[in-house]
Amino acid sequence: MTTLEDGLLRFFRPDAELMADPFPLYAQLREAGPAYRFKDRVLVSHFEPARELLVAPTTRQGLSVRGSRYRAVIDGLGEDDVTKLVELFGFYEKRVSGVDGDKHKRLRRLAQRAFTHRVVSQMEQRIQEITDQLLASVADRGTFEFVEEFAYHLPLIVICDMFDIPSEDRGQLRDWASDLGRFVGADWSDVKTLRETHRSVFAMREYLTGVFAGKRGGETTELMAALLNAEGDEEDHFTEDELVAVITQFVFAGHETTTNLMGNSMVTLLRDHREQWELLREQPELVPGAVEELLRYSGTTQYVDKLVSEDCEIGGVEVKAWDTVVVAVAAANRDETAFPDGERFDVTRDGKSHLSFGFGPHHCLGAALARIEMATLLRTLTRRFPEMGLVEPEHVVYGANSMLRGPERLPVRLGREHS
Template sequence: MRPIDVTPLITDPYATYAGLREAGPVHRITGPDGRPAWLVTRYADVRRGLNDPRLSLDKRHALPGQYSGFALPPALDANLLNMDPPDHTRVRGLVVKAFTPGRVAKMRAPLAKTAGQLLDAIEPDGRADLLTGYAGPLPVIAICDLLGIPERDRRDFRQWTDTLLTPDPANPAAIKEAVVAMMRFFGGLIGSKRAEPGDDLLSDLIAVRDDEDGALSADELTSLAFLLLLGGCEPTVHLIGNTVLALLDHPELMREVRKNPDSLAAVVDEVNRWDGPYPLAIRRFPVEEVEIGGVRIPAGETVLLSLASANRDEQQFPEADRIDLHRDRSGNLAFGHGIHHCLAASLARMEAETALAALLERFPHLELAVPREELRWRPTIRARGLISLPVRWDSTERAGF
């Protein structure tokens, strides 16, 4: 099978995925790094693959030379995105005890206040890049609150997260420096919270770790904090940005949301299906030869399950290219499926809903500040997000929904 160039998946992803689904369920591709992988495109196969125990997340099952990912120190590699059962079951079970729906619900009101403060800062200008001025900082502040990061440390924390989430190609060493600094920071923070626990997730995770019935290792605690940062910030930034753009592109949808603010949760969920920030699930490696859609894939090769393609599959979602708030989205795979379903899905939804509610309430005539064709998407197949989202509003006018 001749490898497919992935460039069209960046420049025109949904039309390209539609063509691939029509042509076949599984395709050999050459990734941007020049390494081969198998891309699974149809809903039924992707859903099965997400919960197939033969498809391992553990990089140790990858064949030599088949995979090159983000290199992390061993302490940070001990995370849920690189684990299979039984380790995954144990760690996730302990985290779930601390990361409860009640904790997420308690964050909504403080987050709404923070959203208001961020909007206060940009409102007088009448325009802003919504990603850097609003959607970017809000999830970082939420994660700081969630983990109980002291106010005095947040400036450094923001600098490190900015380096990791928007790396400077001209300074690749900065990423390594930021990772080392954050490891040192989290090590000290865990020590201080063990001595003086607070009302935060990290303190609760430490308490779970110290139970005699189960334990999170020091590396697991550090990697969980790091994972919450990376997994809880960047996707939420782009979920907010993509949803704002969808509303601006679909005036009838904007009118419906303003008329019925309770529909905002459905809007976030539907846009997450239609144009979510995660086009691909975390890579998998078959522990044995597997057959997907009639295609045999050798053990150890890289398998990419396309969430973006699956969520636009007409066999699962009729008129999948259309935003429909009233469709059945119970099979939405945007946050994964099965034992690896995103642990922070409820947090991401809450953050996006809160951010959008505050934004739409504040600005009644929000619009793009540049021609639509000037917007640019990040040049990667692994994330779906805008590089910037310039918007403007009438700074003299206030409105509610």
């Protein structure tokens, strides 16, 4: 068996082959204790301490020049690249999930005035229409590439519709968001990734600033209008940079993570647990619970970086102020103290207490939208294409991203279509 240290070296490299099945490594990590120090960071893999860290008043967001992960790489970077890294952190810190305390409360309060349950629920019919249109374009072929021809399109079209972004710009937006996804979990000493991300982030910033300028005072979607006009106490508004950062977060989280979740879910249901797919065919009322179990068992986000603002002890491990603490969400979601027989996939399980959308003040604002998209996908596919399967079940290619796990390619065959 690979040692835990060797496995973590591969994990944070990251290694695409390992990301195809990182769960034995997560089991090793849990066996090592609630917390484990690895180089410049401390990994927390047990459910309760992980959940506590997500709400602890001494916990801060992890993309910061104060963190040990930042300090571990800057000596190897040139001055220009250090500047780029600091500028990226400055941008990330303007997102809702990038700040804490009163700043976070303010941004989240403004965002929630726009991203309401009513706005999200109104998208349900549109999500079904997009799903049906995408399937109509491939139904006659018998086989198609699930990630490229479906999973990336559905959430991207939905999020672009909500923010009134022109359809011809979707591809460029996807490329920028993908670069952001690679950076968050990347080795920051990799100057190629650092420079590409810096270029993409500020190109997206310039693009979105232009979009806002064209929408202010004119016709646009309800959500975009609400964000542009969002007011808090004493007529507080988003600044331009805050609005760009907030919408960048929505675009990224609403597209990249959901695309990966859909791919992971198809592998889980069609390759690893076919009997659960058959159960959903027979009992579609189980779909909402199946979405929660897929989020727990096959979720996209593998971990989130946090910082602790004071010396403390976590799970018997001493942690210094501003050490980077890795909340290993995907490992915690299989902790048997929280989920009995946690390595077992069961769509009838009550697994809604998972950490895949975070917990507490930083709980994902787009959680309801992702749930609707996933439920629509499962209901539609199990009803219309019950014989659906993977073309190459033993050769699923996963991306080399340790933070956001998902297949890069997933050829599927549809089988006979049922009316």
